[in-house]
Amino acid sequence: MDWFTASDYWLTRLVFQRALAAVYLVAFLTAALQFRALLGERGMLPVPRFVARVPFRQAPSLFQLHYSDRFFAGCAWTGCAVSVALLAGLDGLLPLWGGMLLWLVPWLLYLSIVNVGQTWYSFGWESLLLEVGFLAVLLGNDEVAPPVVVLFLLRWVLFRVEFGAGLIKMRGDACWRKLTCLDHHHETQPMPGPLSWFFHHLPRPLHRVEVAANHFTQLVVPVLLFTPQPVATAAAALMVVTQLWLVLSGNFSWLNWITIVLALSAIRFPANPPSSVPDAPLWYVAPVLAVAALLLILSYQPVRNMVSRRQVMNRSFDPLHLVNTYGAFGSVSRVRYEVVVEGTADATPREDSEWREYEFKGKPGDPRRWPRQFAPYHLRLDWLMWFAALSPAYAGAWFGALVERLLEEDRNTLKLLRRSPFPPGDPPRHIRARLFRYRFTTWRELRETGACWERSYVREFLPPTRLSGTGPHRP
Structure with a gap:
């Protein structure tokens, strides 16, 4: 034939x-x-x-x-x-x-x-x-x-x-x-x-x-x-x-x-x-x-x-x-936003509390940390965090559960992250999330600071939240 x-x-x-x-x-x-x-x-x-x-x-x-x-x-x-x-x-x-x-x-x-x-x-x-x-x-x-x-x-x-x-x-x-x-x-x-x-x-x-x-x-x-x-x-x-x-x-x-x-x-x-x-x-x-x-x-x-x-x-x-x-990027964002997740061990959270930042594997966090190559491996949580920064509506189904797992020090969830700022056995009492605007530094800024990103605070994304008997609870 x-x-x-x-x-x-x-x-x-x-x-x-x-x-x-x-x-x-x-x-x-x-x-x-x-x-x-x-x-x-x-x-x-x-x-x-x-x-x-x-x-x-x-x-x-x-x-x-x-x-x-x-x-x-x-x-x-x-x-x-x-x-x-x-x-x-x-x-x-x-x-x-x-x-x-x-x-x-x-x-x-x-x-x-x-x-x-x-x-x-x-x-x-x-x-x-x-x-x-x-x-x-x-x-x-x-x-x-x-x-x-x-x-x-x-x-x-x-x-x-x-x-x-x-x-x-x-x-x-x-x-x-x-x-x-x-x-x-x-x-x-x-x-x-x-x-x-x-x-x-x-x-x-x-x-x-x-x-x-x-x-x-x-x-x-x-x-x-x-x-x-x-x-x-x-x-x-x-x-x-x-x-x-x-x-x-x-x-x-x-x-x-x-x-x-x-x-x-x-x-x-x-x-x-x-x-x-x-x-x-x-x-x-x-x-x-x-x-x-x-x-x-x-x-x-x-x-x-x-x-x-x-x-x-x-x-x-x-x-x-x-x-x-199929298709991709029918629209292109002009500004980059990132959700930064932080925790504190303080029983009563305040603005001047020691807030420690969770680091994700792929998405931008610390301005001095250079992006890494992960593809073709797919960091699913990191990708969804990008969507969450575009609109809280994208995070409605899962972000609360993420916060709950971090407060519980869930081992499987922590494996998705690059680093937890809290030692094993000592999870945070409260977690908050804040929205930042990120931009790439210029050549001059890179030489002077060593940072590839510059970020500025935009607004609160999630107020300080703690565990209650039924899950995350805002005090």
Whole structure:
């Protein structure tokens, strides 16, 4: 069935699958190390409470059938183990059906996590990993050449990711049309990286070039993915270069990396396929074509959203996250705000009490502490703290629980932080939160103070709060 497969994409499939397995590994590792404080039985947004009010049909998940912290940990670490096996190429040692089932396991496990993850898992790259991971199930292994229709669907996903992101920018903040958004973005992005300070201080004309290049890569280049080779390869390679530039400029979890993985699926790597490859069996061809047709039908809603003047970002249109819509930074903040959480051991809190600051791993805190590179690992609490600084409404569901866990000196919650200012066994009596405005220092300020940030107090975010018999209580 020469019409069904593309033997010259043999190495392309291999590179794509191994890279995707690496992203899966990071995603499951993130879940395994952070879930207890975020989603566990004593978490800020407990899974048992969620599944008690949301039916299975709206959020299909293994955890709808049973939940315990031990079971969740088992699923997350199983996902890690299967990802390592796929990274090592175990799927190629199995029969075709066995390789497909092996790729189905991480998809099912991660779908179960995302569908009960609530606001902690509300990011576009969660759905993107699931959509791409489902297509990986259909790609087969060394027993057959890669199906043409699945390679096309991978390009279709990449097109929607990039073109949708380009459209949301052109329809959104006027600074994208004026080419001025990067005058602010590197400073106000959710989690700056170690080079963000330098990117922010690039000459403004170069920022204009960056924005223009971004528009070209997201609005023109994606169309070239559907042209003959080697044009499609050149287009995908340009996308890879653009994503690596974004990797250097900030911490965006695995968004850039999963986009790179998608782009790799469109690059035809030079390689000689095996001399004799059997035709794809009918039991494989028929389901692949049927599922491909279903996915194209389901694409109607994302396409309708993409062409709509009221385009929305990062939305899933089905509970299995098979086909989704994407986009990022339709608007760009001009000012950076950060919520600073502090505690005191004083029985009666006063302004002149000794307030000690909690340090987070990734989000800005101490002005002298330089940002670190965490991506593709995702610091979920740090990201949500950025949203909380934009508006207290984003923090309504979980911030009170965070304060309660800090007052209780909850070990799992403290593991999410870089440092607690209180010694073990001696938690604070009160906690407060204050909102500060942050900005990158200038070259001169950096030389004089050694600080990469300058911050100024804005207002109170949460007044001093203590534990009562039922939880946090404001005296």
